[in-house]
Amino acid sequence: MKSFVDRTKVKNDGTLIVQKEAAEIVPESMENMEDVLIRLKRGESVVLSLGSLPVEQAQRMLDFATGALYAVGGDVKRVKNDKYVLIPPGGRVRKIREYK
Numbered sequence: 001m002k003s004f005v006d007r008t009k010v011k012n013d014g015t016l017i018v019q020k021e022a023a024e025i026v027p028e029s030m031e032n033m034e035d036v037l038i039r040l041k042r043g044e045s046v047v048l049s050l051g052s053l054p055v056e057q058a059q060r061m062l063d064f065a066t067g068a069l070y071a072v073g074g075d076v077k078r079v080k081n082d083k084y085v086l087i088p089p090g091g092r093v094r095k096i097r098e099y100k
Contacts, residue, residue, distance in 0.1 A: 022047050022085070030057075033064055040074065040088045051082030058082070 024047040025036050039046050048065060050058035065086055066076050073089040 024049055026052060027061055028053075030061065030064070033061060036065060036086065037068060040069065040072075040086060043088050043090065045088065045091050046086040047079070048084045048086055049082060050084070 022045040023039055025032065025039075026049045027033060027036070036046050036048065048062070050061060053061070062076075062084065065084070068074075069076055069086060069088070074091070075087045077085045077087065079085055
């Protein structure tokens with residue numbers, strides 16, 4: 001699993017994904033989803049990048065994440081075909097065009 005912290009402010013095109021740092025998680029297996037849930041429980045937004053996975057596995061991970069967020073009142077925004085911003089309850093997103 002790759003994970004890194006990235007400031008998500010993209011200025012010149014008007015895009016602002018989240019107001020504070022978000023970790024981009026590139027999971028390799030369902031076991032890596034625990035890190036996603038821990039971050040969401042701490043109130044951190046997460047960019048979930050699923051492009052390197054087989055379609056069925058990526059869909060399973062996305063279903064898991066969206067189910068968890070639905071249960072606690074969070075939200076999911078698609079920013080690319082294979083990238084999603086997971087927003088915990090109380091998290092804010094202004095405008096999403098594309099995550100680079």
